[in-house]
Amino acid sequence: MEEKIKIITNETTTFQPKTLQEVEEFRIRLLGKKGSLTLLFEDFRNVDPTLRKEIGKNLNVLKELVLQKINFSKEQLEAENNSQKTTSADLTMPAEELALGARHPLSIVRAKIISIFSRIGFVISEGPEIEDDWHNFSALNFPEDHPARDMQDTFFIRKDA
Secondary structure (H helix, E strand, C coil), X not given: CHHHHHHHHHHHHHCCCCCXXXXXXXXXXXXXXXXXXXXXXXXXXXXXXXXXXXXXHHHHHHHHXXXXXXXXXXXXXXXXXXXXXXXXXXXXXXXXXXXXXXXXHHHHHHXXXXXXXXXXXXXXXXXXXXXXXXXXXXXXXCCCCCHHHCCCCCCCCCCCC
């Protein structure tokens, strides 16, 4: 059994994969259901009780070595693949056009309402947003002492300002 452990250790340390497929095949060959390392753990039951402690320790060290080798190889190959993908981009190409945005939902609804009312005969008229005293009260014959003209009820803006 110690001979098999040494063989697998040598195989693991000398393993240099070139593709992720090779790493996966290596993992299956050693750690799969019928893998070499799995069979060693099954044979461990038949080991002499006086040698179990040392062989068990060696098996666990070997398993850790195999797992580290597999993980390291995967990370290294994936990093190489990612670096090849990023360098293959043509940096002289123009960037993708970005969408500048969309209309606000209230603007869309307002436009629909205007469209509907325009079809039934209404017309949109523009006027001042702030009315002066003449258009609000005097032209409508409100007397000077009318309560609507009180300062707390009305904001007055001078035209010359």
